[in-house]
Structures are given as structure tokens and as C-alpha cells.
Amino acid sequence: MPKKSRLKAILGARCPRCRQGKMFVYPFSTVQKFSDMHAHCPTCELRFEVEPGFFIGAMYVSYAMSLMIFAAVSAAVYLLFKNPDFYYYMIAIPLMVLILFPFMYRYSRVLFLHGFGGISYEGNERSSPLKL
Numbered sequence: 001m002p003k004k005s006r007l008k009a010i011l012g013a014r015c016p017r018c019r020q021g022k023m024f025v026y027p028f029s030t031v032q033k034f035s036d037m038h039a040h041c042p043t044c045e046l047r048f049e050v051e052p053g054f055f056i057g058a059m060y061v062s063y064a065m066s067l068m069i070f071a072a073v074s075a076a077v078y079l080l081f082k083n084p085d086f087y088y089y090m091i092a093i094p095l096m097v098l099i100l101f102p103f104m105y106r107y108s109r110v111l112f113l114h115g116f117g118g119i120s121y122e123g124n125e126r127s128s129p130l131k132l
């Protein structure tokens with residue numbers, strides 16, 4: 001099997017070790033269950049929550065995403081409505097954050113696990129599927 005890039009693994013919300021197994025149980029289209037996550041990688045059995053409370057750190061990534069959304073929506077409202085009242089921003093920004101919440105929830109966890117999980121790619125080099 002060809003080596004899968006880290007970027008593809010992140011975009012596809014895949015395991016950082018094998019880059020094959022999905023981190024989340026349901027696809028994005030299942031909005032009601034967007035937060036359901038596998039405890040272990042379905043392919044290589046890696047435990048995704050590498051230590052208790054690991055994903056609390058994903059809040060920092062989510063916060064950074066929220067700031068980016070804040071800046072982008074503010075700029076869009078400013079340009080589209082040509083410097084409108086304060087209330088336009090007060091409606092548009094929380095609405096956009098609410099709409100993008102499932103995206104932020106998932107990708108903050110994916111980015112945090114890939115960036116700070118301390119897990120390196122092992123591809124097909126692994127011999128035992130039970131190695132944790």
C-alpha cells in the first residue's frame with residue numbers, strides 16, 4: 001500500500017499512526033452524531049485518547065479556529081454590507097461559529113492528536129496489530 005501523506009490523513013480524519021483507520025464513527029453527513037469517536041483505531045488499534053483528558057487540549061486548537069472564523073466573518077460582513085451596524089456582526093459571527101461547530105470539534109481533535117499526540121507514522125512496517 002502506498003504511503004499516505006500526513007495532510008491527507010488530517011483532512012480525512014485518519015489515525016496518525018497508520019493513516020488508514022477513521023477517527024470518527026460516522027461521516028460528516030450524520031450531523032446528530034458528529035462527535036462519536038472510536039476509542040481505538042479500527043485498523044491498528046491505537047488508543048486515540050493517548051492519556052486521560054488528552055482532548056481537553058484540543059480546546060486551544062478550537063479557540064484558534066474560532067478566532068480565525070471571527071476574523072474572516074468580520075471581514076466578510078464589513079465588505080459585503082459596507083461597514084454595517086454592530087448588530088450585523090453580533091448575528092453573523094455566532095451564527096457562523098454555530099454552523100461550523102461540528103467541523104471545529106472534529107478538526108481540533110484531529111489536529112491536536114496529529115500535532116501533539118507524540119505518535120509517529122508507522123505505515124506498513126508494524127508487525128503486530130495488537131501493539132499499543
Ligand SMILES: [Zn+2]
Binds near residue numbers: 042043046
Ligand atoms: Zn491506526
